Amino acid sequence: MEQPDRYFSKLTPYAHRVFQGDLVEQVGALCYRKSLRGIEILLITTRETKRWTIPKGWPVDGTKPYQAAEREAWQEAGVRGKIRKKTFGHYTYSKYLKGNEPVTSVVGVYLLEVRRERLQFPERGQRELIWRHPREAAILVKEPELKHLISKLGRKWKARLAST
Numbered sequence: 591m592e593q594p595d596r597y598f599s600k601l602t603p604y605a606h607r608v609f610q611g612d613l614v615e616q617v618g619a620l621c622y623r624k625s626l627r628g629i630e631i632l633l634i635t636t637r638e639t640k641r642w643t644i645p646k647g648w649p650v651d652g653t654k655p656y657q658a659a660e661r662e663a664w665q666e667a668g669v670r671g672k673i674r675k676k677t678f679g680h681y682t683y684s685k686y687l688k689g690n691e692p693v694t695s696v697v698g699v700y701l702l703e704v705r706r707e708r709l710q711f712p713e714r715g716q717r718e719l720i721w722r723h724p725r726e727a728a729i730l731v732k733e734p735e736l737k738h739l740i741s742k743l744g745r746k747w748k749a750r751l752a753s754t
Contacts, residue, residue, distance in 0.1 A: 613693065613694050613695075613696065614685065614693050614694070614695050614696070615649060615695070615696050615697075615698065616646050616647060616648055616649070616685075616695050616696070616697045616698070617646060617647065617648075617649055617655045617656070617658045617659040617662065617697065617698050617699075617700065618643075618644045618645060618646030618647075618659055618662065618681075618697045618698070618699045618700070619644060619645045619646070619659040619660060619662055619663035619673065619699070619700055619701075619702040620644050620678060620699050620700070620701050620702065620739060620740065620743060621644065621645065621663055621667065621669055621671070621702045621704050622701070622702070622703060622704065622743065622747075623703070623704040623721065624703075625721075627723055628723070628724075628744075628747055628748065629723075629724065629743070629744070629747045630721040630722060630723060631721070631722055631723070631724050631727035631740055631743070631744075632644070632645075632667055632669060632704065632719065632720075632721055633719070633720050633721075633722060633727055633730060633731065634666055634667050634717045634718065634719050635717045635718045636717070637713075637716050637717060638686075640718075641731075641732050642720075642727075642730040642731050642732070643731060643732075643733075643736070644699070644731075644736070645659075645662040645663040645665075645666040645667050645669075646659070646662055646666075646697050647661075647662040647665075647666075654675070655677075655698055655700070656673050656674065656675045656676075656700045657673075659673065659698075659699075659700040659702070660673045660700070660702060663702050664711060664712075665711065665712040665713055666711075666712075666713045666717060667711070667713075667717070667719055668707060668708040668709065668710070668711030668714060668719075669702070669704045669706065669707050669708075670704070670705065670706045670708075671702050671703045671704040671705040671706065672702070672703045672705065673700055673701070673702045673703075674700055674701045674702075675700075676700075677698045677699060677700060678699050678700060678701045678739060678742075678743070679699050679735075679738075679739045679742070680696055680697060680698055680699060680735070681696075681697050681699065681733050681734075681735030681736040681738075681739060682694055682695065682696050682697070682733070682735060683695055683697070683732075683733045683736075697736075699736075699739055701743070723744070724740050724741060724743060724744025724747070725741070725744060727740050728740040728741045728744070
């Protein structure tokens with residue numbers, strides 16, 4: 591798990607934006623399932639740009655961040671499972687709000703082990719979904735920090751298998 595001081599040091603270049611109010615926080619679910627090859631990572635496309643990413647969205651008042659991430663995984667990808675309550679890490683990306691105004695979004699990422707997939711879910715038809723080996727998934731996503739988190743999960747899983 592990423593240490594908080596390392597995370598906050600990454601935000602230093604964005605300090606001026608925080609004070610201007612154009613840095614936003616989101617939550618995301620790094621969804622994975624066990625397979626014969628180890629694990630597979632779920633990627634979805636964004637609605638607007640169709641780039642590959644993970645389910646993510648806005649925190650919800652009265653809901654813990656991991657619960658909001660779990661809700662996003664259901665709404666955007668139709669998956670349910672066991673979510674970890676602590677963040678696995680963070681990544682940043684440029685988000686465009688209404689009016690095409692760019693803001694920097696910091697996404698807190700929670701691991702979700704997928705146990706059920708449904709064909710019917712709220713955003714079905716609005717996104718594409720694929721399952722990929724961590725190495726392949728990391729190649730498909732654009733954000734360097736998200737690539738790192740996906741690769742990190744793949745390495746941890748591989749190390750776990752090697753120790754058993």
